[in-house]
Each structure stands twice: as C-alpha cells, then as structure tokens.
Amino acid sequence: MAGLELLSDQGYRVDGRRAGELRKIQARMGVFAQADGSAYIEQGNTKALAVVYGPHEIRGSRSRALPDRALVNCQYSSATFSTGERKRRPHGDRKSCEMGLQLRQTFEAAILTQLHPRSQIDIYVQVLQADGGTYAACVNAATLAVLDAGIPMRDFVCACSAGFVDGTALADLSHVEEAAGGPQLALALLPASGQIALLEMDARLHEDHLECVLEAAAQAARDVHTLLDRVVRQHVHEASILLGD
C-alpha cells in the first residue's frame, strides 16, 4: 500500500492511537472446564486462546522425564481462518514449530519447574484471529492460563511488540503496521525485575535506535502487566464470592 502513512504529522497512527498507546485488551480466565487452566485474550483484533494441562505424569516416553524439574511442552496453532487469506496448515509448519519452541523456552524460564520433578506441563495456544502482535497475545494468554492452573511462576510474563517509524518507536503493532515492512521487535519480560525472557527482532534497525525501541516495548509490556494483574484479581474475587468467602 503505497503512501500509507503509519504515523501522521499530529502523531496519530493508522487506527487513531498515539505512538506509545496499546490496543484495548480484554481477557478472561477459566474459560474451559476440562483444562487445568485456560484463558482467552483479545488485544485489539488479535484473539488468542491458551489452555494448560498439568503438572501431570510424563506422557509418551518416560526417558524424557527430567529428574529435577518439570518438562514444559508448548504447541502453537493458528487457525486457518485467522489471517486474511486462508492458511493451509494450522500447525506443523516451520513458523508454528518455531513459535512453539520460543514459547517453551520462555515459560521454562518463568515457571518454577523445580517444584514438580519428573512431570510435564502442557501449554496449548490457539490463535483465532491474527491482527498483529500474535506472539505477544499468545504469551499473555499463556501467562493467564498458567496462573489459572495454579502453577507457580516467578512473575507474570508480559509481552508486547514494538516498531520504529519516522524516528518514533511505536508500541503494539497491528497487522497493517507489521506488513509495512519496518522493524518489528517482540519482547517478553518479567515486569517486576525488568528481565527479558524473550527478544526477537526483524527487519533493519540502526543500532542507535535499538535502545528506544527496547524501552518502548518494555514500557508497553509493563502496561500490559497492569491490565493482566487487574484481570487476575477480578477473577479471584469472583471465584471467592462463588465459594462464599
């Protein structure tokens, strides 16, 4: 789309947001009864569903069991109707495998796996609608699902994407902004300590700008954390009312 202005002179983006503004986030926990933990998140138009089973006994080969910690198994799947053009393979292609691997590494670092030796924790993420920032939405949904399952974690894992246009860093990219081909950064961090669990960047960005993009992504992730924290407290509050506390 030639001539599409990602950032107008007054500082408004294509969807009317400011440079550092996030899209509207709505989330729900405890969506499924069968799973140990589940969550649904909507970040703007990106919708992701996460389900957690575990900790349970290792399925399949016993030899994969780790003697001192739990095994985390992640699968990422993106529905065929999630993108503009119908996707042929929902999972099993390279990109989904890579996403699954990255989610696994992120959560292996965040979950206190030492508390559950020789067991397995499964995290399944499904993207229902992809409008940019799919990795971030998946991580946020998975965090909520893991919390819903009651599995202890070091901290929330909050993720957000960021880009860079015309000398300004943009937070939480939508599909239009991603497709424009500028640099995109996906960052997952633990908000309390500011530690980075995952960092992935595509497209050319000059080294001097790296810091401001990183900072924009970190700030956006911290904003996401405030929202997710509120969602969790709300959920626990509702649950405690039902229990008659």
Place this chain on the structure above:
Amino acid sequence: MKETLLLNCEHRFLLCAIEEKKQLDGRQTYDYRNIKISFGTDYGCCIVELGKTRVLGQVSCELVAPKLNRATEGILFFNLELSQMAAPAFEPGRQSDLLVKLNRLLERCLRNLKCTDTESLCAVAGEKVWQIRVDIHLLNHDGNITDAASIDAIVASCHFRRPDVSVQGEVTLYTPEEHDPVALSIHHMPICVSFAFFQQGTYLLVDPNEREECVMDGLLVIAMNKHREICTIQYSGGIMLLKDQVLRCSKITGVKVAEITELIQKTLENNQKIREGVENSWGDLEDSEKDEDEGGSDEAVILDNIKMDTGAEASDIGSQDDPIVLSDSEEEEMIILEPDKNPKKIRMQTTSAKQEKAPSKKPM
C-alpha cells in the same frame, strides 16, 4: 545415536575456566575463532570454516513461474541441512528442534530482509523468474552453526553468477561462453554473531564452541550489517537478560561484523582476481596476494580443469612452511613454484584425493 553426554567434571571445569575468563583454545572473551573461506570450482560454491565448524554452501538457480501474488519478483530459498556426518547426535528423525530454529533464523535474517534484490531476478513478468536456491550443509559441528551458516550463505550468494538471459518474444538462455554470467545484486550483507551466557547471565562469550554450548544457559544471536543496522535479534534462552546486556552485545556485534565483512570482501576480490587471471592467460599466472587477518586465516582456491585446452594441474600446498609438491603431469613447465619462494604466488590447492589421482589424469 544419543548425544554424547557432558561429564560433570567437564561441566565444572568449563564453568570455572569461563569465570576466570579463560578458554581452552586460548581465546579472549570477545574473540572469534579463525575464519577460513574457500571457494569451489563453480560459481556459488563456498566452504566456511569457523574454527573446526565446517559448512558447505551451494547456490543454484532455475527459471520457474513466479508466485501468483508476486508476479515480478524472483524466489529466494534458503535451506540448512544438518548432515549426519556433522555430529553423532544428528539423525534424520531427531534433529527437528535445532533444525527448525536454525532454519527460521537464517530465513528471517536473509530472506525477509531483501538483502538480495528480487525484482532483478525477473526475466518475464508473470511468466518466468529466477528461483535462487541456497543449500547449506553442515559438515562438522563444533559449535556456533548460526554464524558459520550465515557467513556461508552470504558469501555463496555474492560469489554466485547466474546465466544471462535475453527476452525477444521467447526467453533465450546464454551459456557462459556466449555471455558472461551475471552476479546477483546484493544490497547488504547481514552477518550473525552469537553470544553465549553462563552462570545466570554473569559471564558472556562470543562464538561458543560445542562444549561451551552444552554448558551455556542462554544464547543471543544478533545479525548486523556493516552499516551498523541490526537485521535480526533473537534471544530465547533459559535465563533472563537485562536490557543493557543486550545493548552491550549489540555494540560488540558492530565491531565483529566490520571485521568479518572486511575478510569476506577481501576473499571475494581475491577469488575474482584469480579467476580472471587464470581465464585471461594460462601461461601468464598473476601473483595474488595472500590474505592475512585475525590469526592467519587464508583463502585457498580450488581450481580444477577450467575451460582451457590444456588441463589445469595443480600442486598441493599445505601451510607456508610445508614443501610444495608438484603433481606429476605434462604441464609442469606452466607452473613453477619453488618451496622456499615467499608466498606471493597463486596458491592452488587440491584435495589429497585429487593429488593421488593426478598422475592418471590425461591432459586434454
């Protein structure tokens, strides 16, 4: 076969050594291992040795119909294979995680960045475009496959020449004799640099070898070109990083990439000179300068039976100190190399297998 396990004492030894900022091969924290780049006979064949990690890349091209939604762009395809000879643990079924990771990284770094101009690969819009395929095979695994593979992919692409085409109603493909083959237009050269973190991020090493990779906690890969533009960053390790660690690594990457890009330019120029020199006049062999850089890596050119009316015989040259062995052929008068001559000569090297077969070769 299962992966060779790391012994506990080896694990502790490596960690202690890293804490004292010592590595087994005597490198400093930010040092790369020796990088050797050599080329094969064909355009587009390149072997990169990063220490003992050896990677072979070959670029090939084909005229195909373009993708429907990109009718005027050529197709670029990168593929990294972990050959079973590289490590005992690489078996056809078992490698998937590592393979997916490496392939995706390479794809993101090279293909999505449009470092090659795909529009120039179009022969007839909507009907015929060039499909360039870069196949990279890992021959020996001694750590840091990412860096070696990225250097190999870029050098092979820069070295490659595709046949010239002309379109007059129908597409005519010229052979190399009729028209010189055309190089790919490469905008920039992204090079990956890997950083390994140890002891929960306290210690950092550039270019980990295989043993160090077994011991490391996390791996950060930054791909940059010589204009200091970051092309890709990937961090997904077991430990958490801090923002300033990432920024510090990106500065180190800038320095390393500049050095490596310079080496690549030199070897490509050298190879070009040698090819032109040999093609222009067989009897008049030009001197080519020997390459010298960070720890004495040098380039070796493997020439074999170039289109000359006499066969090209080559002599086996080891390091500078080894005696130069002439092959047993009738073209001895063409190449005169003395063992004690200083290294301002064309250095041609064949594999030892060819050396054994040389006496039985008949000149054409």
